[in-house]
Amino acid sequence: MQKDAEKQSYPSELAQLVSRSKAFAAIVERRLEEPSRDAIAAGGSFRVVKIAEVPVQLWVVLGEEGDYVVIRKAFCSCPHFRMKIATGRSETPCYHLVSVEIAVRDGRFRDLSRVINPREAAQVIFEVLAADRSPTLRRVIHQE
Numbered sequence: 001m002q003k004d005a006e007k008q009s010y011p012s013e014l015a016q017l018v019s020r021s022k023a024f025a026a027i028v029e030r031r032l033e034e035p036s037r038d039a040i041a042a043g044g045s046f047r048v049v050k051i052a053e054v055p056v057q058l059w060v061v062l063g064e065e066g067d068y069v070v071i072r073k074a075f076c077s078c079p080h081f082r083m084k085i086a087t088g089r090s091e092t093p094c095y096h097l098v099s100v101e102i103a104v105r106d107g108r109f110r111d112l113s114r115v116i117n118p119r120e121a122a123q124v125i126f127e128v129l130a131a132d133r134s135p136t137l138r139r140v141i142h143q144e
């Protein structure tokens with residue numbers, strides 16, 4: 001009986017998550033119309049790097065304070081996103097999320113998705129999540 005109840009709760013939780021993600025994506029899009037100075041600076045200076053295309057697009061923003069992994073309009077590994085947005089305390093997207101959209105719109109990003117192999121991509125993500133900085137990604141960029 002309990003299993004049935006659990007099964008039934010999944011679709012509604014999933015639907016809630018999907019609608020929250022759509023709402024957040026719309027907020028990021030609106031923010032793109034009036035981006036902050038930080039977002040414009042990062043989005044226009046090739047500090048936005050695509051590190052993987054499949055199975056999911058992964059981006060890294062080389063920020064002033066650290067490097068952050070971004071999934072477009074959905075996730076950023078920076079403290080603001082993790083502490084404020086993911087917990088529902090704020091709906092204001094961090095400048096990293098907006099800077100990726102600016103860089104994509106203007107074609108001003110580094111595409112290393114064919115240069116970085118899956119093992120290196122995993123290493124970059126690990127380094128960013130562990131220490132907010134990826135020596136591996138910086139090495140690849142300098143070799144380019």
Ligand SMILES: [Zn+2]
Pocket residue numbers: 068076077078079080081094095096097
């Ligand atoms: Zn961020």
